[in-house]
Amino acid sequence: MARMKFLCDADRCIECNACVTACKNEHEVPWGINRRRVVTINDGKPGERSISMACMHCTDAPCAAVCPVNCFYTTADAVVLHSKDLCIGCGYCFYACPFGAPQYPKVGNFGSRGKMDKCTYCAGGPEADGSKEEYEKYGANRLAEGKLPLCAEMCSTKSLLAGDGEIIAQIYKERVMKRGYGSGAWGWKTAYRETIES
Amino acid sequence: MVSFAKFVRAAVWACALLLLIVAAPAPVGAQQVNPTASAVKERQLLQELNRIQGRVSIPDQRSGVLEQPQGREWREFHNVTLRWIGGVAIIGMLAVLVIFYLTRGMVRLESGRSGRTIVRFNTYERFVHWMTATCFIILAISGLNITFGRPLLLPLIGFEAFSEWSLWAKYAHNYLSFPFTIGVVLILLMWIGGNIPNKVDVEWMKRGGGIVGHDHPPAYRFNAGQKAIYWIVVIGGGFVAASGYVLMFPFYTTGIEGMQLAQIVHSIVAVLFVAAMIAHIYIGTIGMEGAFEAMGSGEVDVNWAREHHSLWLDEQMARTGPNDGQPQPATAAAE
Numbered sequence: 001m002a003r004m005k006f007l008c009d010a011d012r013c014i015e016c017n018a019c020v021t022a023c024k025n026e027h028e029v030p031w032g033i034n035r036r037r038v039v040t041i042n043d044g045k046p047g048e049r050s051i052s053m054a055c056m057h058c059t060d061a062p063c064a065a066v067c068p069v070n071c072f073y074t075t076a077d078a079v080v081l082h083s084k085d086l087c088i089g090c091g092y093c094f095y096a097c098p099f100g101a102p103q104y105p106k107v108g109n110f111g112s113r114g115k116m117d118k119c120t121y122c123a124g125g126p127e128a129d130g131s132k133e134e135y136e137k138y139g140a141n142r143l144a145e146g147k148l149p150l151c152a153e154m155c156s157t158k159s160l161l162a163g164d165g166e167i168i169a170q171i172y173k174e175r176v177m178k179r180g181y182g183s184g185a186w187g188w189k190t191a192y193r194e195t196i197e198s
Numbered sequence: 199m200v201s202f203a204k205f206v207r208a209a210v211w212a213c214a215l216l217l218l219i220v221a222a223p224a225p226v227g228a229q230q231v232n233p234t235a236s237a238v239k240e241r242q243l244l245q246e247l248n249r250i251q252g253r254v255s256i257p258d259q260r261s262g263v264l265e266q267p268q269g270r271e272w273r274e275f276h277n278v279t280l281r282w283i284g285g286v287a288i289i290g291m292l293a294v295l296v297i298f299y300l301t302r303g304m305v306r307l308e309s310g311r312s313g314r315t316i317v318r319f320n321t322y323e324r325f326v327h328w329m330t331a332t333c334f335i336i337l338a339i340s341g342l343n344i345t346f347g348r349p350l351l352l353p354l355i356g357f358e359a360f361s362e363w364s365l366w367a368k369y370a371h372n373y374l375s376f377p378f379t380i381g382v383v384l385i386l387l388m389w390i391g392g393n394i395p396n397k398v399d400v401e402w403m404k405r406g407g408g409i410v411g412h413d414h415p416p417a418y419r420f421n422a423g424q425k426a427i428y429w430i431v432v433i434g435g436g437f438v439a440a441s442g443y444v445l446m447f448p449f450y451t452t453g454i455e456g457m458q459l460a461q462i463v464h465s466i467v468a469v470l471f472v473a474a475m476i477a478h479i480y481i482g483t484i485g486m487e488g489a490f491e492a493m494g495s496g497e498v499d500v501n502w503a504r505e506h507h508s509l510w511l512d513e514q515m516a517r518t519g520p521n522d523g524q525p526q527p528a529t530a531a532a533e
Contacts, residue, residue, distance in 0.1 A: 039261070040253045051252075070357070085358075
């Protein structure tokens, strides 16, 4: 099985937010929740870079480690998923996540955040693949249909890459070799404890 | 002249060649500008601030924080350090109390019961105590569940049942924090008069109190041990309440790193608080004969008061006299 990863080539990202829109539409993500967002660093200054970020599906995921009810699980593709039936909305995954991935439907006062929602790598949840229940809770399960996450598929500059970590790392390395520069695989060191040397 | 012309020509050629060699990379360099030369670098940003923040165009401005790896340290605290601190504090306290009970046993009333009682805590004081105590026990169990439930309780009852119980425990934890906080404030106000440390406490501590030592050093209404419990409740309660509300109202006062810190303060103070309260419960029940009545019926035996709070008894006797076993409304009202 492949080890699925995301890679955002910051030197290509043009901050068009198509990945954000694609994600929201594909999964009918409720208002106020963004499973993916584009962050622009040094906005308007020389050296500005935009990075599309969502759940990175970390190796040895911190969210899963701190969850008091153990509602996370990792699929054979190394995608980190969770059960909304088990989630108690305590917010601990949000404290532990390095990427701000966990989202909550409510503001969260008095601990009433509601069930946590995050990027599923377009892989649904614990319900039967492609079922109505799965769609309502987690959105589409593209992986079960043999497709990759829509955010990366939609990316107009092919900045955002999704797929087997080794293959997307190879693609990125070739790009860096050809064009002669690359600002690195953002978040990889934190998420996967390894980075792409370029 | 010919040779000179040759020399000049050769020199020009040489210069041109040199110029070509020197200048050659320049046009290539101009074509291939390295745009990352001035670009932001992840590692550099992380080293500078330990987090990367930028601008987002979605309404949720908090999502502008791209990366903050210190969640790893918080995870280490929550999953390892806290479990050690909590485990050692609580199991250690229980072990100490069991050993203490087996060696020392219940601290008996040496002079037996006189049959006469004196009001120690009035209805209002007992109400505040038990309101705070009830909330504390539920808060402690539901709080310990968050830290220790996953390794200890989840394997026993299964995912669904544990999740359901934890959800209700979380609601209880959040909502009972309000009466608990009110209780701590009322405790602070109503007993502060008797809990200011003084010289009597030094003597009491030197003689090991009535529980470790075997004599009965004099004490006013609250001895040094009780004063310690009072200040643990007031200061510890203050810390858990403040840090708890930071967690309950996310992003009102602080960002993620502040909430991690609040959780660290909340949990460390809470487990130590639980350990201290286990000792308090022990002394108030099986640890000392006649002690529970103070918070149970509110009246203690005069001999108990003489042994454990001699100076307080003298004060009370001077004011009202003992109850003679009959509750005197006038005394209760005067309290």
